[in-house]
Amino acid sequence: MDFKATDIAAFLNGEIVGDGDVKVTNVSKIEEGKKGTLAFLANPKYEHYIYETEASIVLVNKTFEPRKEISSTLIKVDDAYKAFASLLDMYVQATTKVKTGIEQPSFIAEDVSLGDDIYLGAFAYIGEGSKLGNKVQIHPQVHIGENVSIGENSIIHAGAKIYPNTVIGDRCIVHSGAVIGSDGFGFAPQEDGSYKKIPQIGIAILEDDVEIGANTTIDCGTMGHTIIRKGSKIDNLVQIAHNCDIGEHNVFAGQVGISGSTKVGNYNKFAGQVGLGGHITVGDNVTLGAQSGVAQNVKSDQVLFGSPAIEIKQAMKAYVALRYLPEMRNDLSRLKKEMEALKNK
Structure with missing residues (x-):
């Protein structure tokens, strides 16, 4: 099934940035995006992928401001992750045959x-x-x-x-x-x-x-x-x-x-x-x-x-301290030997 950017934006109450007539037939991860697919960006640590992805449409949060040129059409929504989940639900309902x-x-x-x-x-x-x-x-x-x-x-x-x-x-x-x-x-x-x-x-x-x-x-x-x-x-x-x-x-x-x-x-x-x-x-x-x-x-x-x-x-402090236990053990052993040496003088 083909889904046009304008139709997706209308369903999600989103704002289009780019070509509203572009169509997609499938979904993809943003790092694996191909032409004809839709991806989403919700986690900032994946932002670098949006500048190189080939996905035709990418859902992004309304707060997202690109730092470089993007070839994909963007659809800005309140919550990209939730919007993507809603689209998947719509896709499954449209394509799944209910058996009886x-x-x-x-x-x-x-x-x-x-x-x-x-x-x-x-x-x-x-x-x-x-x-x-x-x-x-x-x-x-x-x-x-x-x-x-x-x-x-x-x-x-x-x-x-x-x-x-x-x-x-x-x-x-x-x-x-x-x-x-x-x-x-x-x-x-x-x-x-x-x-x-x-x-x-x-x-x-x-x-x-x-x-x-x-x-x-x-x-x-x-x-x-x-x-x-x-x-x-x-x-x-x-x-x-x-x-x-x-x-x-x-x-x-x-x-x-x-x-x-x-x-x-x-x-x-x-x-x-x-x-x-x-x-x-x-x-x-x-x-x-x-x-x-x-x-x-x-x-x-x-x-x-x-x-x-x-x-x-x-817990995080304890795990940091745990990394230094071998070094601390060596220091303690060295100090113990030094103290024993001082006592024997």
């Missing part, structure tokens, strides 16, 4: 409730008592256990596994290989040193507008439930253990691990490989840097880093 119907072979238990305009891919399995809302999309090789509820416009991608009694809200996305509602890691130590499995009889709940990445696992509760509250976005290869309560509009990057019965508030950002111990509480608006380890409660409105995680400025 039931492909064969697939299995649907007799008492399953199916909404209107659903899609069920080949080799999918829908267990007894399950309920699928309107316009739900179940892709091939998905397993949905008994008494599962999936809300309207939710998408379960190929190969995902949804355990019995799981509740999934409206407009959720579960990516390939994800497992929702599997047993929590509960074992009771025995006198002979062995472990006896503790039955996990709770459920997992995803509220509306939750997205779960590929190969992420969310355990059911031992009793009660594990819950991911509305609007939270969870990356690939994340583990959320039994009876966790994850608040609204959180974002967790890949390989985050959250131990059982941990409560996380709202609007938090966890970078890759963050680990949280069990039975702790994290407040709201907390940012945890990559590989941070958290073993105790965290108050709201903090930026932490390190393992154990501490306030970011303190």
